Amino acid sequence: MADVRFTNSHGSRVFVAYMRLDHDCGFCGDPWDVRGWVVLDPGETETRPNDTGNRWFYYYAEGEDGSVWAGPFPAEVRQARFDKCACLGVLQGGVNPYHEVGMRQLDLDRFGGVTFT
Template sequence: MIYDPEACGGEGKDFQTMGWHSLVPNEAKYLQAGYRQHFYWYAQADDGRTWPGPFGPVNTLIAAFSGCLGIGINPSYKEVGNA
């Protein structure tokens, strides 16, 4: 989730969401360009290891997604992050 009022202002509640990028071992992926000060992340390996980031827990969609917070609803979600 990225604070991005330019892309997701108004009904989008100022936050852009995207998720579940698949990476192979040692692969890097650049997800967002720009000046963003707030970026929340969570990662999960096939073996179950996780990297929850400093915030949470939050609900996230199970399938790959990209959109704005508050626009559209998908009932398939799970809770991730720090408790």
């Protein structure tokens, strides 16, 4: 399956977090990897690999102007760049730097990516 495409057709910069199937995360019972952030300037497109060829990809995005693209699928993100297995809790100095957001589901059998408008 091809890479997943993220395109910014929105009027301001967009920050994208995504979740993908990653069997290396299966050791903890939930084989999903959550990554962020893809930074897209207006008019920019970036791709990310779908190494497993899985049909489902999940994403959450925030625009610099306050726009949010969210859905019902929970995942943890943080402000700084990150890459973590969805099942792992993370404490730094006794505090969890992550917060939960809702991701949207992307069916890669129907769409090759997302365009933020």
